[in-house]
Amino acid sequence: MxxxxxxxxxxxxxxxxxxxxxxxxxxxxxxxxxxxxxxxxxxxxxxxxxxxIASLGQNIISVYPGSATTGGMHGGWGSASSLTVDEALTIRREISGIVAVSPEMRDRQQVLANGLNWNSSVNGEDVTYLDIRLWTIAEGEMFTEGDVNSAAKVCVIGQTVVAKLFPDGDPVGRSLRIRNLPFKIVGVLKAKGFNYFGSDQDDVVIIPYTSHLKRIARRPNLNSIIIQAESPDQMTRIQQDVTDFLQQRRNGRDPDFTVRNQQELAEAAxxxxxxxxxxxxxxxxxxxxxxxxxxxxxxxxxxxxxxxxxxxxxxxxxxxxxxxxxxxxxxxxxxxxxxxxxxxxxxxxxxxxxxxxxxxxxxxxxxxxxxxxxxxxxxxxxxxxxxxxxxxxxxxxxxxxx
Amino acid sequence: MSHVVQLEDIHKTYESGEVPVLAVRGVTLTITGGEFVAIMGASGSGKSTLMNLLGCLDRPTRGRYLLGGTDVSNLDRNELADLRNQKLGFIFQGFNLLSRTTALENVELPMLYGRRHFSTREIRERARQSLDIVGLSNRADHFPSQLSGGQQQRVAIARALINEPQILLADEPTGNLDSKTSVEIMGVFQKLNAQGITIVMVTHELDIAHYCKRNLIMRDGRLVSDTPVVDRLVATEQMQRIVTAETDAKLIA
Structure with missing residues (x-):
């Protein structure tokens, strides 16, 4: 057929x-x-x-100070004044597989401008911070490494701060005051919205961490260090290396720090x-x-x-x-x-x-x-x-x- | 006339049940070209089995079957299929038309399975001619369900004729039909036979057998009688008689 x-x-x-x-x-x-x-x-x-989850930043490892104990009272995570800028810079230099490290300072301060005021999160960060958090500038630009080295009085601000302090817009080039110090606004961040835990990520003023240490917090210790790894499969190793390095620095004293891996959160989600x-x-x-x-x-x-x-x-x-x-x-x-x-x-x-x-x-x-x-x-x-x-x-x- | 069919001591035994059934036990028979044979017998006499053997739908257990001079007893399934397709035309009691398929397409069927290739137009043309022979060219596009029993059987005859077989085999072709339609079908057979086509049919009705030229009677798997028909009935005359009778009885206008 x-x-x-x-x-x-x-x-x-x-x-x-x-x-x-x-x-x-x-x-x-x-x-x-x-x-x-x-x-x-x-x-x-x-x-x-x-x-x-990726919008939180990718392949991030965070180092927080441990608990300080004063007169028998435990202060909880972050209360110890243990992390230093030097440690952050050494981690970047010595441990392989790291893209960027940003020493972090976090503080809530009353921010004034334009005859208005607003209580906002004032964060001290390195220039690499925006890359780590996958964040971009909407107007103006990020402060420079020179600004970090010289502890310059410059800042980039989030959209919520713009809305609260500069309702008529155009904040770049103008300045705001934190603790009575004028900070020049060099850039405005793109809106990022609320994060996974419901806090407003745009309610932020970012200044160089050096400026924060010297002019706002006025102490030598960091609130945290964030580290970005090259790839997810290196994170466990880097977490271990960072822990070992910090432990070694402490010469056998109890660890007063904690190293957390964002991967865990991502994995849960x-x-x-x-x-x-x-x-x-x-x-x-x-x-x-x-x-x-x-x-x-x-x-x-x-x-x-x-x-x-x-x-x-x-x-x-x-x-x-x-x-x-x-x-x-x-x-x-x-x-x-x-x-x-x-x-x-x-x-x-x-x-x-x-x-x-x-x-x-x-x-x-x-x-x-x-x-x-x-x-x-x-x-x-x-x-x-x-x-x-x-x-x-x-x-x-x-x-x-x- | 040449020998179309030669059976030599044909046996058929069915082994399916507990006891083997000896359906056909030693039939020897010769049929020559142009004959019109009726095989009769009571049910269980083996006449249908013999018919299936003649039609190559079934294979004999023992014996020789020469069809047109060639031995077909030992052919395989496919060779038998080709034989059914080319040399035999088979007509069933239950018509066996494909449902929901037009008369024309039913008639075309054997040509689709032929070893020779024909164009769609040739096939269609031949099928129409075949339907014309049985007087149904005006029903070509009807489905079997839209046709009467007699018409369905005529479609089946047209299908059997399409590959111009050497012999037409019919197993109780009038078994499912009323007497008037039976006469109509016998008329078709007589016309085909007059054109030189050899026909063998099985029937258990004596009057139907009288339309044939030769009557065989089977009993218990053997042929017990082989007689020529003397007072042969002519379908056209019988039809005339039935119509007259119906008119008298005011069955038809």
Whole structure:
């Protein structure tokens, strides 16, 4: 039998049983679409969470002072005055795999400008701070290394401070006063919004850490040191190196510092979204199986009718192979059509859902391939297997089949 | 006339049950070209089994079957399929048409499985001619469910004829039809036979057998009688008689 005739016969058979064909294709369509939509939405939500964690800065290790004990009273983390600028600079110099280190000072101060005042967080940082936190300047520029070295009275300010102190805008080039000292505003930060813990990241005045130590806090010790590693897989090693270095400096005294790894937070958050993806995937898997059972039922229920059909075809001179090729072509046509429509529907609906929710959509290729392969395999198997059995019967048996 | 069918001591035993069923036990038979044979017998006499063997739908357990001079007893499945396709036309009691498929496409079916390739137009043309022979060219686009039993059987005959077989085999072709439609089908057979087509059919109705030229009777898997038909019925005359009778009985206007 010529292949063109096989195609013709298969198309006629599909058209003949239009309802069965549509239902079979529908099983594939729903299974494929559900998997694609669920996995895409799950991936989108995951990347959303990852992005918001990344906005805290990537690969960050923080060093905080330990607890100070005065007269039997423990001061809690950060109360010890133990971290020095020298330690921060030595860490940057001596430990490999570090991109940047910023010694940090944090303080809340009343900030005055323009006849207005506002209590804001005044942070002393190095010039690399914005790179570490993945933050950018909206207007003006960041203070320079020269400013840090000379403990200059310059600052960059967050959007909340702009709103509170400079309601008519244009703060760059003007100055504000902290502890009665004038600081020149060299730049305005881009809005960053609230962080993971609900505090306003834009309510900030950033000055060089040297200026903070010398002019605001007036003490030699840092509030913390933040360290950015080159890559996530180096973080554990760097955390250990920093701990060892600081311990060694303390000559066997009790450690009065703590080294924390932001990775832990990121891991907790991604674990949550991973659970969500698995959940959505499981729901999708169930739809796939239900769709598969639908296909299976339709195929098996039609066995009687199709066995008689095979008997007729064999009786008028079809070879077993002709019949099998016909059934295979039918199954492939259905799978390809169902798969294509399923992909369109799945991608379309995930686009729609993400647009409504403002999520990013990440259509997963492996989900598409997996779902289509699974449905197609079920369609082909249950279309093909009964046909194979029938085609091996004698024509007269196939005709009598009930 | 040449020998179309030669059976030599054909046996068929079914082993499926507890006791082997000896359906056909030693049939020797020769049918020559242009014959019109009816095989009769009570149910269980083996006539349908013999028919299936003749139609290469089933294989004999023992014996030799020469079809058109070639031995077909030991051919494999595919060779038998080709034989059914090219040399035999088979008509079933239950019509065995593909449902939800037009008459024309049903008739085309054997040509799609032929070893020779024909264009879609040729196939369509041949199928129309075939339907024309059985007088159904005006029903080409009807589905089997839209046709009467007689019409469905005529579609089946057209399908059997499309590859111009050497012999037409019919297993109780009138078994599912009323008497008037049966006569109509026998008329088609007589017309085809007059054109030189060899026909073998199975029937258990004596009057239907009277339309044929030769009657064989089977009992317990053996041929017990082989007689030519003397007072052969002519379908056109019988049809005329039925129509007259119906008119008298005011069944039809």
């Amino acid at each position: 010529r292949f063109i005739n096989v195609i013709k016969v298969a198309l006629r058979a599909l058209r003949r049983s239009a309802m069965r064909s549509i239902l079979t294709a529908l099983g594939i369509i729903i299974g494929v679409a559900a998997v694609i939509a669920m996995v895409s939405i799950g991936n989108g939500a995951k990347s959303q969470v990852e992005a918001s 991604t674990a949550t979204t991973k659970t969500m993806t698995v959940l959505l995937g499981a729901i999708a898997g169930v739809s796939l199986i239900v769709g598969g059972i639908g296909i299976m039922n339709i195929m098996l229920v039609s066995v009687t009718e199709r066995t008689r059909e095979i008997g007729i075809r064999l009786a008028v001179g079809a070879h077993g192979r002709d019949v099998l090729t016909q059934f295979l072509v039918e199954a492939i046509i259905l799978s390809v059509m169902g798969g294509t429509l399923g992909i369109l529907l799945g991608v379309g609906s995930s686009q729609l859902i993400s647009r409504l929710n403002g999520w990013p959509v990440l259509v997963s290729t492996s989900a598409i391939v997996g779902a289509v392969a699974f449905s197609a395999a079920i369609g082909v198997f249950f279309g093909f297997y009964p046909a194979r059995k029938a085609a091996q019967l004698d024509p007269i048996e196939a005709l009598r089949y009930e």
